[in-house]
Amino acid sequence: MSEANQETPASAVASVPVTARHGAAMPAGHRRTNPLSFAVNGVSQLARMAVPLAIGAVTIFDKGEMGKLLLIIPMVVAVLGVNFFIAWLRWLRLTYVAGASDIRVESGILSRAARSVPYERIQDVSLEQKLIPRLFGLVELRFETGAGGKDELKLAYLSREEGEALRRLVRARRTGEAVADAGGEATNATTDDAGDADEQAQLLFAMDRRRLTTFGFFEFSLAVFAVLGGAAQYAETFMGIEAWDPDLWQQVFALQEQWILGLGPMAQVFAVIAALVVLAFTGSATGMVRTYLRDWGFRLERTSRGFRRRRGLLTRTDVVMPLHRVQAVNISTGIVRGRFGWKSLAFVSLAQDSGSSNHVVAPFAKNEELEPIIRIAGFAPPAEGLDWHRTSTRYRFDSIALKSGAWLLAAIPVAIFAPAPFVLIPLVLAVGSAAANFYAWRFRRHALDGSQIVSVRGLLAPSVQIAQRVKLQSVEIAQGPIARRRRYATLHLGLAGGTFTIRGIALERARELKDAVLASIAERDFSALT
Amino acid sequence: MDNDAVTTNGSIAEDALTSLHPNHVKLLRIQAALIAIPFVITSLVLEGTDLVPPGLIFGPVALIALLAIVRVPLRRHHARGYVMGADLLRVVRGILFRSDSVVPFGRVQHIDVNQGPLERYYGLATLTLYTAGTHNASVHLPGLEQGLARAMREEIRAHIRQETL
Known part of the structure; x- marks a missing residue:
């Protein structure tokens, strides 16, 4: 273990000392995860079993059936033993190698799986420390490729030093690649010669205890x-x-x-x-x-690699998002917090956050705090004099008619079967729904500016979505039977890692938007973007 | 990219769709028939039980099946079409729910040409383009003559390589 920690990233590529010791079935150059990781898995399972065991124990002592204890204790021990044994086998059969062009992981006790991920496909590497691994000083490495969810490559667990060495290695390989690719990534030109770029990190957003408490309310x-x-x-x-x-x-x-x-x-x-x-x-x-x-200790920094976000009290996460991978930004708020000017900023990114669909970069901040972050990400907050367009008035009429119509239909059986005053309930709901929708229409709008497309929606808790047109993947104009007759459409824009949909706009406007987006897309190839 | 591409995007006329191979109608008909047959058989069985007046169930079912096999595939076929532009593929489909998708070649991740057993019999193929977007992650274009589908794949692939270099 100790020699693994001291290894530099360069020697991690073709390391021998650790592999030689475990010998037998491992191909040359392959490494195992940290030997403690099987213990971590075992302990995690133990923790999961703790509550049922405790409850079981209480029941037994309560009923005074001590005789059963003789039966149960060996059973529990056997289950634990099997758990640990399987965890150990898994550990033994999982090897990884950081090769010249890709990372390969081979795993499986009976069936074998080999996965190879080329460096240029790896969008980012994140380190995650859950509570139990943290006690052992271990980290879980996630390689984000844009494949999303369960298809992503994971390595659990490595020692913190080893994890960071591997992350630096992957990043160095990627940057080398990008520089060789001639120039698409001017922002990443500063490669970290010193090894760690965090010294010149610029703090963009942090939450102190007071802010956190307000947020909590x-x-x-x-x-x-x-x-x-x-x-x-x-x-x-x-x-x-x-x-x-x-x-x-x-x-x-x-x-x-x-x-x-x-x-x-x-x-x-x-x-x-x-x-x-x-x-x-x-x-x-x-x-x-x-x-x-x-969100304990929430810190968003700008490093030479992009945005770096750290947060969490027990499970501390450390995510880095390269600037050019940000596909779109979402600004959202809540009904109550919006009244106080508190907003939340999230990035839609090619690489997905663990568990959540987008990267929250400022969960609770004022407008003036968000603006610089948005600008650094390469987006512009909606300007004053934008040419805003609303949804089609026909769409407004149809959707109000459909929604209120449902309530009016519901009123018929109520009028027949329920006591007379009850019929007022669906009628009031129908009118209320119509009024709310009519009013909300004013807040649903979209606009094109120099290089972006902006969509705003929501009456009580408005949310703003901003995407760069050049980073969109496809355009679809969809129309249902009513929409075709009434000449409005829904515009679906293909956004990597998220969705961007504008509903109920006039067909001509939808075509205008489509042409604008396609013209922007034609300017640059996907490879030049990622 | 040159300016030509931009003007091609703008100037796509809404009626300039290329229609699919005529065999595509036959394919749709067989697919509809395969779905309709169990319903027709069920209605015949019900007919045999004498629970209802003769023809009350079989009549409508047979009529709907006939429509679904003869008329609907033809309309679906006419509703579908594509435009192979200089730097984009446009796919239009749907009778009731119409959708008009455009995938620029510069955003294609990888391409499939698939053939099911029926498609092979009729010499057809389905071209599928994959993008990195969550919506329209894959755009399917069925009913292409197989040679054409392969040629389109090669053209799009060449385009990707050329743009990447």
């Missing part, structure tokens, strides 16, 4: 109740408490009934208020905890 969430529900189900299975059994709750209330009735109406009102306060408090606390866990 807006992240109100009642998810904890879902978790409690899940826990209740767990308890039901393992401890024989039936959470959904009415008898149980009747017993509970029977105990309290006298007490509750004794309090009088005033106290009951207070009780309801207290319940709401508890709910609000729990929701805020959940949001706060989640925000702190996710």
